[in-house]
Amino acid sequence: MPIRVRFAPSPTGVLHIGSVRTALFNWLFARHNGGEFLLRIEDTDKLRSTYENTKLIFEILEWLCIDWDGNPVIQSERLERHKEVAFELVNLGKAYYCYCSSEELALKKEKALKSGMQYKYDGTCREKIGKIEGKTPVIRLKTNFDGDTTVHDMVQGEVTVKNSQLDDLVLLRSDGSPTYMLSVVVDDHDMDITHVIRGDDHLTNTFRQLQIYEACGWKAPDFGHIPLIYGPDGAKLSKRHGAASARDYQGLGYLPETIFNYLLRLGWSHGDDEIISRMDAIRWFDFDNVGKSPSRFDMMKLQNLNAHYIKERDNKSLLDYIIPFLGCEISDIQQGNILKGMNSLKEREKTAVGLAMSARIYISAPDTFDEPCQKYSSKIHLSLLEKVVHIIDEMDPLVEESLCNSVKLLAEKNNIKLVEIAQAMRGALCGKLTSPSVFEIIEILEKEESIKRIRSFINHFETRF
RNA sequence: GUCUCCUUCGUCUAGUGGUUUAGGACACCGCCCUUUCACGGCGGCAACACGGGUUCAAAUCCCGUAGGAGAUGCCA
Numbered sequence: 001m002p003i004r005v006r007f008a009p010s011p012t013g014v015l016h017i018g019s020v021r022t023a024l025f026n027w028l029f030a031r032h033n034g035g036e037f038l039l040r041i042e043d044t045d046k047l048r049s050t051y052e053n054t055k056l057i058f059e060i061l062e063w064l065c066i067d068w069d070g071n072p073v074i075q076s077e078r079l080e081r082h083k084e085v086a087f088e089l090v091n092l093g094k095a096y097y098c099y100c101s102s103e104e105l106a107l108k109k110e111k112a113l114k115s116g117m118q119y120k121y122d123g124t125c126r127e128k129i130g131k132i133e134g135k136t137p138v139i140r141l142k143t144n145f146d147g148d149t150t151v152h153d154m155v156q157g158e159v160t161v162k163n164s165q166l167d168d169l170v171l172l173r174s175d176g177s178p179t180y181m182l183s184v185v186v187d188d189h190d191m192d193i194t195h196v197i198r199g200d201d202h203l204t205n206t207f208r209q210l211q212i213y214e215a216c217g218w219k220a221p222d223f224g225h226i227p228l229i230y231g232p233d234g235a236k237l238s239k240r241h242g243a244a245s246a247r248d249y250q251g252l253g254y255l256p257e258t259i260f261n262y263l264l265r266l267g268w269s270h271g272d273d274e275i276i277s278r279m280d281a282i283r284w285f286d287f288d289n290v291g292k293s294p295s296r297f298d299m300m301k302l303q304n305l306n307a308h309y310i311k312e313r314d315n316k317s318l319l320d321y322i323i324p325f326l327g328c329e330i331s332d333i334q335q336g337n338i339l340k341g342m343n344s345l346k347e348r349e350k351t352a353v354g355l356a357m358s359a360r361i362y363i364s365a366p367d368t369f370d371e372p373c374q375k376y377s378s379k380i381h382l383s384l385l386e387k388v389v390h391i392i393d394e395m396d397p398l399v400e401e402s403l404c405n406s407v408k409l410l411a412e413k414n415n416i417k418l419v420e421i422a423q424a425m426r427g428a429l430c431g432k433l434t435s436p437s438v439f440e441i442i443e444i445l446e447k448e449e450s451i452k453r454i455r456s457f458i459n460h461f462e463t464r465f
Numbered sequence: 466g467u468c469u470c471c472u473u474c475g476u477c478u479a480g481u482g483g484u485u486u487a488g489g490a491c492a493c494c495g496c497c498c499u500u501u502c503a504c505g506g507c508g509g510c511a512a513c514a515c516g517g518g519u520u521c522a523a524a525u526c527c528c529g530u531a532g533g534a535g536a537u538g539c540c541a
Binding site: 112159160274291434 | 466468469472476477478479488489490491499501504505533534535536537538539540
């Protein structure tokens, strides 16, 4: 039987980066084994599910090139089927109507907790037969409490739970809607899912779901529960840690290939390999090398990886990538200039946001000169800049190397270190003291713009004297 | 409380009884390169949670303890 897996996010919140990893592992498992990767939107919680969140799931998966087979299954469209199964189980005597009110149960639960007892549904309605008119029941599964259940988890290994630990879970709510437990089992079965790969938080749910499979007489799929992702403090990764949703990382300027590689390495390894291509990931992925322990999200490592992938991307594709981050329209000439300077720009930036910021030097002259720049605005510096302007003006053709040599000569003649002139030039051209080579910038900006910027720096500070 | 899972440098991890003075990566520190910031190169710091077993031999197997996480919903 060919392998069929699914990614089943719920659109009740923005897609979590941990969910993205679950999707990735499912996808890799399918692609590695030549199986199918299906998508199911679990939108049965109508109140909290939104169209935006659903759209986001598609967008993020597409962004990461995690493609799914066939059309996504929309869980809410399958409500009738879920109900049908619930009623069938009642007819089969495997489930029953329960008329206990949530208030009653809450009370019992509170009491049990107070006395330090384990709370379980006490089975009040278990042996009652039939319906009571005028009351809306829930449907509960008649759990088999005998013996124990063992799952052979692809990640966690053998896990055994005593069935007596379980209780009669609700399959259908009093409003007639199916619970998550019922829906997943029915859908996974109907979709012919062979392997359920999901977050660790579902491990104990598995034993409840296995009871449903049993009651329906269905063969259960294999399971793989991958550990969750935590924040730097060891608690579940959330907004509190700065960024928890996949969209956040996109907005922070991380490339899809970075997220792909980082998430893959978080909890999975292939010897000492750190940089892993999509092709190799598909070739190498297996569950033997998925770790059992939860991992913390490390921003610094993510950044380092991103820097790597920025350097690896070709310049044109990087330019296209950063345009939305620029927040302004740019002309063809400006685009051309950024492209010319891209080699130097990209080797010093860690994110698309940073890259866009530094690319601004090719879009417009600085409108302010930051504090450190002003150190290079003394009379001496300004007079040297005048000379630099002269050099630029005279030079034809204006090329980086000869310009550099001329300025070096100028520094020697004036018995001053090159860094003094270079930094003043940097301040004038960029408004800040970090940038690629000033000589490269001038070559790209060309004579007129370079001189204009340096002159404007001189004028700006000259007024002080 | 009960049940389940987890535990190698600060972090991600390699390691599946002897090849290990426990390897790599990020971070950190130092040096080199250098017109700044980066990049890059070289070097350094740094870990088997604890206690018992099993064994000629244990990070690796077993049992406890401690710590952490998850589940315990008419949420998913």
